[in-house]
Amino acid sequence: MDRVIAFVKWPEPGKAKTRLIPALGANGASDLHRRMAERTLSSIRRGARMARCSSEIRSTGSDPERFRRWLGEDLSVRDQGGGDLGIRMELSLLDALEEGVKKVLIVGTDCPDMDPSFIPRVMRLLDDYPVVMGPASDGGYYCLGIDLGSTGKRACALFRGIPWSSERTGRATLSKARSLGLEVASLPILSDVDRPEDLAVWRRARRKISVVIPTLNEKGSVSRAIRSALGAMDVEVIVSDGGSTDGTVEAAELCGARVVRSSRGRAAQMNVGAEAASGDILLFLHGDSVLPWGYGGSVRKVLSDEKVSLGAFSLRIGLGGELKDPEFRSSMATISFWANVRSRWLSLPYGDQGFFLCRSVFFDLGGFPEMPLLEDVSLVRSASRVGKVTTLPAVVLTSARRWKRLGAARTSLRNFMIMLAWGMGISPSRLAAWYRAGSSIKGGS
Known part of the structure; x- marks a missing residue:
């Protein structure tokens, strides 16, 4: 089965969303982190059902049981382990490989515009590409999909030697993928919420x-x-x-x-x-x-x-x-x-x-x-x-049902003539009668 892996930090004041503390205070920043994580997990639940894949939380900052009580007893939660982010992401990949997972999508909780539909979209793209990246506007990425069936352990190198939490993170990962001979499909650029100037993204997303x-x-x-x-x-x-x-x-x-x-x-x-x-x-x-x-x-x-x-x-x-x-x-x-x-x-x-x-x-x-x-x-x-x-x-x-029923040329000509007649001042009621006379289409939509 395919898997979505979310990296989630415990919302502890003073340690969560620290770059937002000047704008929101320690408690406000941690509360925003909590709400963003809950939103992300809600999105993952729905998207994973749409894509028929499993989901997993990689936790840090507290024990897995507290995470389950916070985000849901039904969730699979594992501790991220030690080392930098790259080492922890590589570990999640190795565990997935060992357990026979074919496709993995790794996500964070900083991007409120990542909707449920992104998950089935990435899984479909992984049928044609070994790697799928969702680039973030700050130079990082909000998700990374990997086809483990074609890349195997080779994909672990994607997390080595990368400058994390940097505007160069995404570019360095793309460069690493090219050096490994892995073609990368790119998703639309979205914005993370990390700095005070990003708060408008959170307000807009809601x-x-x-x-x-x-x-x-x-x-x-x-x-x-x-x-x-x-x-x-x-x-x-x-x-x-x-x-x-x-x-x-x-x-x-x-x-x-x-x-x-x-x-x-x-x-x-x-x-x-x-x-x-x-x-x-x-x-x-x-x-x-x-x-x-x-x-x-x-x-x-x-x-x-x-x-x-x-x-x-x-x-x-x-x-x-x-x-x-x-x-x-x-x-x-x-x-x-x-x-x-x-x-x-x-x-x-x-x-x-x-x-x-x-x-x-x-x-x-x-x-x-x-x-x-x-x-x-x-x-x-x-x-x-x-x-x-x-x-x-x-x-x-x-x-295409309208065009199929009347034919492409006839439908297009009819639509053009209706617009032309309306522009000449013919009433919509007369045009509607003309439309019905020349069409067998029914329906409010």
Whole structure:
């Protein structure tokens, strides 16, 4: 079985997070360390279940039994041992090798943006790379994944001769990997919380995100959408259902979403979901779409810029086995490319890209206008008048079912004609009738 190993220090005042003591005091610094460790272990528990791997704590500063009483009796806890950090990490690797573990992911507790979804992501990357590193903005790294099946004891050398707690830690580890002939896959750069100037990262990471999913007979896809949303920390998922009769509600509740009822219509459903939300960030996701791993930190970071009024993800069309035909796959890639060009250069994302914005901004704008079509474009235009509309490089995957049913060319032409007609002043109700007449697609999402 694969394993996640968390290195955790006992939260003793005066010895934990010492660089934060000038800002928080000894007790405040140790309390922050305690809360960050608890957050990390909560994330590891969820991520390990997603990846179907075991988890282990390597403790220091107190005996393992006290750690179990603190963080959970179900946890496997071992003392880190003596020596510098490299020696202690090498020991954890040797123990894993001896016990037949194939893949190991070593993490610390200093990076609050490391969501549960990082764990299955790293384990998948280790199918193709011997080493995976999550670089930290201070020059270190927040996680290191190793495929022990291909590297064996050779990987132990990654921890030798490294300048620990230095801005050179990450570079030195990469250099060591190259000298060992080990290719390294890199994760996004995230920020540790070690210094007073890093406290903003902790405050930002704790902002709650409410993911609102409008549905109408989405049983076949809503579970996947919900699971992707729950791959982040401090998230709630609200499914706003418009009267499904196919088991969508039951599937959503089984996955951990809260379901609210609404009159039919995407705008009305999203507004009802937003009213029920408790987060100060709202993210609107279609029921046939999947959020990117690590989306939580990206969303929070973008919205920490007060100049940004609304954000969206880049688009990629195609889920599962929808793109088996090479010609159709090429068409979807072309459509995705031009959708992203439109989104970035014209600041005009569409709703299938997953909108996110602060709750206060959403309600100041009046929410989604309850119109039968183009409610997403209308909201974007309103948001662009009060701030910047931005598109993240991270990709949201959405189903190709619309393009499959009508054909790529016909669907794209219809969408273009609808936007052109709206720009000429034709009412959304007339456009909606045109849309329905030319489409067999149904559903609130």
